[in-house]
Amino acid sequence: VSNQGKTEEVTVLKGIGYKCDEEAIRVIRLLQYEPAHNRGMKVRSNMRTSVRFRLPVRHATSIQYTTTSASRPVEKKAGIVHHYTITLNPSEKKS
Template sequence: MHVNLYTRQPIVSKACFLTIGLFLLSVACFAQRLAERDMNVYTVVEKQPEFPGGIGALMEYLKTSVQYPPEAKKAKIKDRLFVSFIVELDGSRTDITVLKGLGYGCDEEAMRVVRAMPCWEPGSQSGRLIRVKYNLPILFGTDYPKVKVRYRGLPTFAG
């Protein structure tokens, strides 16, 4: 260790400062890369987000929760609209927007129903949870089809 002869204090070498500076810089860069990765929103993933209970439970929820607005009933609106939202890492929904609206109070009703949904199971890619954009059709004035799920997940093959 080098000592300054006038003050009798140790002299910290330039190499020590350089090492500490590079370490702090690498930590900051690594943290920034993680934050950027978490903010990505995907549309095609290995495991799509899922409503609790599956697609059948989602259809049942929509049947019981969607209330046909009186203005739409009076105008005899019978169509579907599409709502887009992001399923977050904790299963909550954010960024709720109507893609193809119908008007007559249907857009507001669709957004109300999506906001009131229970938390979804988030999507995943390569074993880690990710944010996924989901587009959901909501029907007004028509019945939802009956959905029967015959298998759960993708088939696996040997080899």
């Protein structure tokens, strides 16, 4: 931390990878600290800060499949055609 309270050199001590280290560095650089004082003078100092990452809670997804069939035989051309209706969480409102 500089004598003005800004973060200068950021180092990851125990990283987990997967771009989390880079994100932790980015967030730490945004922080502003109260400068340390020594005999009334603002001085540079070192700090350790922990950054914890949490994955979002996953909710169960209900899936409903329905198929329809033609009432009379249809002449099939190249390829197979299937008709599906898929509804995801029909009763759940988005928040």
